[in-house]
Amino acid sequence: MTYAIAQLAAVLATALFIFSLHWMNDPKTARRGVVAGVTGMSIAVAATWIQPEIVHHGWIVLAIVAGFIVGVPLSRVPLTAVPQRTALSHAFGGFAAGVVGTAEYFLGAGDNPAQLTAFRMSAIVAEVILGFLTFTGSLMAAGKLQEVKWIPQRPVTYPGQNVVNVGVLVIAVALGVLVVVHPTAAWSGQVFSAIVGLAVLFGVLLIIPIGGADMPTVISILNSYAGLSAVAMGFVLNNKLLVTAGALDGSSGLILSIIMCRAMNRSFTNVLFGAFGTVQKTAALGAEKVWKQETVEGAAQLLEQASHVVVVPGYGMAVAQAQHKVRELYDQLTKRGVRVQFAIHPVAGRMPGHMNVLLAEADIPYTALVEMEEINPEMQQCDVALVIGANDVVNPAARYAKGSPIYGMPIIDADKAKTVLAIKRSKNPGFAGIDNELYVQDNTWMLFGDAKAVIGELVKQLAGGGLH
Amino acid sequence: MIDYWSMLFVLALATFIGLGVIRRVSRLLYTPLMSLTNAISAIAVVGSIVVAGADYPGTIRILGAVALFASMTNIVSGFLITDRMLKMFKKQ
Numbered sequence: 034m035t036y037a038i039a040q041l042a043a044v045l046a047t048a049l050f051i052f053s054l055h056w057m058n059d060p061k062t063a064r065r066g067v068v069a070g071v072t073g074m075s076i077a078v079a080a081t082w083i084q085p086e087i088v089h090h091g092w093i094v095l096a097i098v099a100g101f102i103v104g105v106p107l108s109r110v111p112l113t114a115v116p117q118r119t120a121l122s123h124a125f126g127g128f129a130a131g132v133v134g135t136a137e138y139f140l141g142a143g144d145n146p147a148q149l150t151a152f153r154m155s156a157i158v159a160e161v162i163l164g165f166l167t168f169t170g171s172l173m174a175a176g177k178l179q180e181v182k183w184i185p186q187r188p189v190t191y192p193g194q195n196v197v198n199v200g201v202l203v204i205a206v207a208l209g210v211l212v213v214v215h216p217t218a219a220w221s222g223q224v225f226s227a228i229v230g231l232a233v234l235f236g237v238l239l240i241i242p243i244g245g246a247d248m249p250t251v252i253s254i255l256n257s258y259a260g261l262s263a264v265a266m267g268f269v270l271n272n273k274l275l276v277t278a279g280a281l282d283g284s285s286g287l288i289l290s291i292i293m294c295r296a297m298n299r300s301f302t303n304v305l306f307g308a309f310g311t312v313q314k315t316a317a318l319g320a321e322k323v324w325k326q327e328t329v330e331g332a333a334q335l336l337e338q339a340s341h342v343v344v345v346p347g348y349g350m351a352v353a354q355a356q357h358k359v360r361e362l363y364d365q366l367t368k369r370g371v372r373v374q375f376a377i378h379p380v381a382g383r384m385p386g387h388m389n390v391l392l393a394e395a396d397i398p399y400t401a402l403v404e405m406e407e408i409n410p411e412m413q414q415c416d417v418a419l420v421i422g423a424n425d426v427v428n429p430a431a432r433y434a435k436g437s438p439i440y441g442m443p444i445i446d447a448d449k450a451k452t453v454l455a456i457k458r459s460k461n462p463g464f465a466g467i468d469n470e471l472y473v474q475d476n477t478w479m480l481f482g483d484a485k486a487v488i489g490e491l492v493k494q495l496a497g498g499g500l501h
Numbered sequence: 502m503i504d505y506w507s508m509l510f511v512l513a514l515a516t517f518i519g520l521g522v523i524r525r526v527s528r529l530l531y532t533p534l535m536s537l538t539n540a541i542s543a544i545a546v547v548g549s550i551v552v553a554g555a556d557y558p559g560t561i562r563i564l565g566a567v568a569l570f571a572s573m574t575n576i577v578s579g580f581l582i583t584d585r586m587l588k589m590f591k592k593q
Binding site: 046050051053054055057058059060061063064066067070071073074077078081082084086087088089090092093095096097099100101103104105107108109110112115118119122123125126128129130132133135136137139140143144152252253256259260263264266267268269270271272273274275276277278279280281282283284285286287288289379384385386387389390393394396398399400402404 | 505507508511512515516518519520522523524525526527528529530531532533534535536537538539540541542543544545546547548549550551552553554555556557558560561562563564565566567568569570571572573574575576577578579580581582583584585586587588589590591592593
């Protein structure tokens, strides 16, 4: 009877999870997806808990309570910190899989060696390697995103790095094969522990050479690893619900990784083994061009007289906490009948979709957020492109400068707008600014200063009506 | 004996469904999508409940409880933050 309930619950939960993801295809229905997910989860947990084999309840209650105590504050982090939280939750997911795999192995080795068939042992080894490498890899990624002091932000590289990394993984897999063949030998426990250690080490080594620019891709890849470790856990525990949910998570991570890689014109192997950010090449500009500076008054006038303004936001906008001022600017302009849109590059921000969330938080309607592919054909008709804290994603060098780290990356064609206004913190020509020839184009005007302050001034100009 | 072939079958079908459904997810919602799939894959909690609650040796059950805690944290924070973000997406 309880077995039937469990199976029925699993089918129901699977269906609810699929609906949950399906409803994410439109912001209008998306919140329904959360309800479906929570319902599916509750059904699955309840159906598992009432099984007759569950005889100890104390620790279950304790762990669930502890999960709430830690989970609720984690859900209230500022939206700029969502990438770290996401990486941290991948770490927790990988950790849970790794720990359960370890428990299942020692349980079988101690009590019931017959359970450790070759197939099941392979699943356990896969679960433990994937789980623990996701655990430490995601912790490293979270640390880098959070800018924790003792984790180097810059990519750390050394000669022979890839050989070392691949070597560690190969040894772990080889030891894995060894315990699959001899699951209960006297030394198998030690070998198993060595696999855990190597997986933990591999996760760290894998992320050390990766820099900030690649974080959206890395988070997506770790997402699919976390899903795969859940799949392996499903095989170990003979649980089809786990396999299904893990596969959904894994395929989501896979799709996002592919989209992120395409948006940067890089391959998986290139991201994981290429140490992006170490090739710092200063693109030489042919002529000695200088930028032209615009005053706030002039910029406000330009914006006011435009009929179509496209804002290109970058992570710099979020760092300056300027999104709420941007919203005020949006209000001022739309009030005057100016059509304002936001051009979102797929890798804007620190994780997939990050920029959309940051702008949505500032109450900018999602209908004004436009994807790169949709906005680019319209850029020629655009009167003013307002670049706020974005750099690489509008750098025309990506189209032709072979050897540049961003060569081949699709960009937002801000340079094709009739006028470009770019807000930049520093006047210093020696820094990244001069690398970007967008800033010295004939139709580009620079506004120097902190994004929040500059946009605040623009809003004041427009609201004051001093221009009429 | 566990029927691993039917498990592989489930894995293949679920992957195809996953790819099909995820491909249609709105690009606006990739960040909440990630926190949602995160919470969903924390269904691993059902495995941890068994390890923590069945009649196993104490050390095994402690490992189960630790894993259960990790998954539960993902469930709670994942669903809550997804809803918090989705609430912000307004049409006008």
